[in-house]
Amino acid sequence: MRIFKKFIGIAALLAMTISVSAQNVTVKGSIKDASGEPVVGATVMQSGTNNGTVTDLDGNYQISVPSNATLTFTCIGYSDQVIAVAGKSAINVVLEEDNEMLEETVVIGYGVQRKSDVTGAIASVKASDLENRTATDVAQALQGKAAGVQIINSSGAPGSASSIQIRGYSSNSKTSPLMIVDGLKVTDISYLDPDMIASIEILKDAASAAIYGVEAGNGVVLITTKSGNSENGKGRVTYSFQNAIQTLARKPEIMHAQDYVDYMLLSGAAKESDFAFWDGKTDTDWIDLMTEKGYQRRHTLGFEGGNDRAKFYASLSYTDNNGIIKGDKDTNKRLVGQVNAEYKINKWLTTGVNLTIDKSERTAVGESSSTQSSVFGAVLADDPLTPLYYENGIPEHAQKFIAQNITPFGHTVPTDPQGRVYGIPAFPTSSYMWNPQILLDQRESETRSFRVRGTAYLNITPIKGLVFTSRLGFQGGYSHTNTYNYEEFLTWRNVQTMSISASENDRVYYQWENFANYNTTIAKKHAIQAMAGMSYQQTYTDNLSGSADKLTYDVPLYRYLSNSVNTTKMSVSGQPNTTANMSFFGRLGYTYDNRYFVQGNFRADAYDSSKLDKAHRWGFFPSVSGGWNISNEKFMSAVKEKTGIT
DSSP: OHHHHHHHHHHHHHHHHHHHHTSEEEEEEEEEETTSOBOTTOEEEETTSSOEEEOOTTSEEEEEEETTOEEEEEOTTBOOEEEEOTTOSBOOEEEOBOHHHHTOEEEETTEEEEGGGOOSOEEEEEGGGGTTOOOSSHHHHTTTTSTTEEEEOSOOSTTOOOEEEESSOOSSSOOSOEEEETTEEESOOTTSOGGGEEEEEEEOSHHHHGGGGGGGTTOEEEEEEOOOOOGGGOOEEEEEEEEEEEOOSSOOOOOOHHHHHHHHHHHTSOOGGGGTTOOSOOOOOHHHHHBOOEEEEEEEEEEEEEOSSEEEEEEEEEEEEEOSBSSSSSEEEEEEEEEEEEEEEETTEEEEEEEEEEEEEEEOOOOOSSTTTOHHHHHHHSOTTSOSBOSSOOOHHHHHHHHHHTGGGTOOOOBOTTOOBBOOOSSOOTTOOSOHHHHHHSEEEEEEEEEEEEEEEEEEOSSTTEEEEEEEEEEEEEEEEEEEEOOEEEETTEEEOSEEEEEEEEEEEEEEEEEEEEEEEETTTEEEEEEEEEEEEEEEEEEEEEEEESOSOOSGGGSSGGGOOSOSEEEEEOOEEEEEEEEEEEEEEEEETTTEEEEEEEEEEEEOTTTSOGGGOEEEEEEEEEEEOGGGSTHHHHHHHHHOOO
């Protein structure tokens, strides 16, 4: 009994304690930053509730909460703080700047800038925005990720590159933006694996793109690849696999056999007797017949690591894509290797390299608006009464057609591997294709390419805030295409003779750039950013193309241009070419109290006589922009307090 009474007494004491601790207290205090300045508009919330307030113009607050409550102090640009009241009536807080958020930077021309200081129209896409997308092309992965940016797919063939349009089409003939990867100007970005990307910045207006001069007339796409993880010296190995099925997004509505018959009769293009060959059952769906489910597979193996002085990132990506055309004549296989490394030699000198090597093999079918050379064109144009091939004898109209237009001229009747004659339409015209399968069989086209791209750089920091960069960019490689055409009878009185064509495109490009960035802050409110530099670029190309028609041998040895001497018609063209240009550029920016911003850019471009004569070779491209961050004005705290917006 004595123990029970003692337990009751302890329980009563605890209840009294809880009751007392649950009483409300008024907590007052001030919130300041690390420099002692009041933080205006900071939020003070009772954790786990909707009870809260904001600081006034002097950074002061007052809130009524239970004495055992916990307060959470937050403000944009600062790290959150959580403090237990514990019966206190006064709590003063010093918020630390959230460097990850406050100093979030975006890549701009020849440097980086705080996102909050940007005055131009720049869209930023991070690596997380590109995750779990089935696209193997970076441009396709950008679809829907940046306002004002359109991704145009002129072809759905494997390996075809998408084009980027920034704010629509321009008035000049060139509509693609300038594309720069790790500081290197490139002609396309289709070789990049989306898993290799760290960030993409798109400069959309003249104010931000002027730093790149005449080439930035359609905007600029700046891509930064991953540089590796240097936290705690720990390395990491990653592997990702992606398997996607490709099908037609929407199947066109086409006429069935009876619809086609009715159409021909009503239009007067045929009469009842013309359809005597039709068995009433044949209803060929050329779309289903000539397409299949394609696949797209991608393997990416990555390695990254580092420490306080060095970091590296390496990856190997393999893509295998077989398109939706029946068979294996629309394929793309690509192997891409990426190596990025950076080493801090000492506190004032850093060196690094970004290197990409890619190798691809692509096969393609004919693509054209003409039904005479496009497989898809023939699929849409051929009638549903014509079968793929004849299994139970050749109908009268087909026999007559062969006798009048094929055999008298010594041509071979097109057949499948089993010797079955391909279907012939009953109403052929000068532009009406026989059969899509003939188009697929009659052409073999293969493109092989190899490219090396990269940059090597030195960053020198002689004094605080000043960084001098010397960067050498280079790319070189080749692209070879061979196309072989079998002899085929294609259209009415139109024969494709046995022929070949080939092209070889070699390109070597390099750029040397030297520029300095200086950033400083005066009296905590005046921030100055300055940049100046120069660039020299040179491109060497050597293109060779040739064709040979009316070949007399159909053996694999003669399916290459160098062996095709047994022809009555042959042409060869091509020549080497070298172009160069030089540029000077600069930028000056000023920020006052993180509220008012102004920035000016200037670039002067000069081209060699291959493009412009000496008297008019220089072009000048200035721009000025300004900004106002109204949310940092003191009067906004009153608005926030009245509206409850934090």
